[in-house]
Amino acid sequence: MPGFRDFERAAAAVTYGYAREDKGIFDVWVPTHDGLPYGISCKMAALQPAKNESSFMELSNSAAKFHAALADRGIEWRLDPKAAGITLVDTVMSWHEAVAGEVDLAGSRYAILDHDKDWRVFSLKVFPLDLRTADPARHVRWEAVGKRLDGYIYERGGEHRLWQWFADSGGQLKYYPPLSWGEWSSQSFTLEEAQPVSLRSRAIEYFGHLWPRSLPEASNQPEVD
Incomplete structure (x- = not known):
């Protein structure tokens, strides 16, 4: 299965x-002919x-x-979930704005590679970099629930959980x-199955004539992708 570095390199x-x-x-930074490069923030996630x-x-x-951003504004997230939610979104947006002189933010995007539970079926989606499509101050209902903060919007005739922050378990x-x-969005797709090869064959591919052809294949050598 592909890892996040494979996705970024692809x-x-x-x-x-x-x-x-x-x-x-x-x-990923993508150069342009007439200005700043644009950026791609690559994410991998389970298909919802x-x-x-x-x-x-x-x-x-x-x-x-x-937590530092909340402390700077004097916010206790359990007591004022709305102010906390606004601060969290502002914090991520500030990271984008900090590189505005290096990257064309207007042309930059999130790219999400979704996968099924077996990592066999994938789809690629592109979303705006702007995280304020739903204004966190006016259009999101924030609620502190146990050890997390949830943010809901009204969507398709009901509430949809747009945000979720876990304050005490990694800060996700x-x-x-x-x-x-x-x-x-792409259509769903699968990846070609890589044909396994022996370590000896891979070594010959890498080193060419430098690898001694007389060196026998070990009987217990694992196959590699």
């Missing part, structure tokens, strides 16, 4: 960009149940940064944008 290859492979805001009509991405698990901030907010 996204870089098809957009003629380059994968940063660091902890920066954008995983069809009835939810939403996608999913974990935006951050930086508990320290979120989760975002469930409705599919209708997406800008593009």
Whole structure:
């Protein structure tokens, strides 16, 4: 199954960009001919149940940064969930704004690679970088529930959980944008099965004539993808 680095490198290859492979805001930077590069923030997530009509991405698990932002504004999230929710969204948006001089934010996007539970069926979705499609101050109902903070919007005739923050278990901030907010979506697809090869064959491929052909294949050598 593909890992997150595989997704980032594939996204870089098809957009003629380059994968940063660091902890920066954008995983892939795509150069342009007449201005700043645009960025792609790559996310991988389990496919959401069809009835939810939403996608999913974990935006951050930086508990320290979120708690610091709340402390700076003097907010106790359990007592004032609305102010806390606004602060969490503002914090993530501030990370984008901090690189505005290096990246074309208007042209940048989230790319989500959804997968089924068996990691066999995938789909690719693109969402806006702006996390205020639903204004967190006016259009989101925030609620403190146990050790987490939930944010709900009115969607399709009922409430939809758009935000979820786990304050004491890694600090994950989760975002469930409705599919209708997406800008593009692929059809479902599967990946080609890689043919396994022996370590000796792979070594010959890498090293060419430098690898001694007389070296026999070990009987217990594992196959590799």
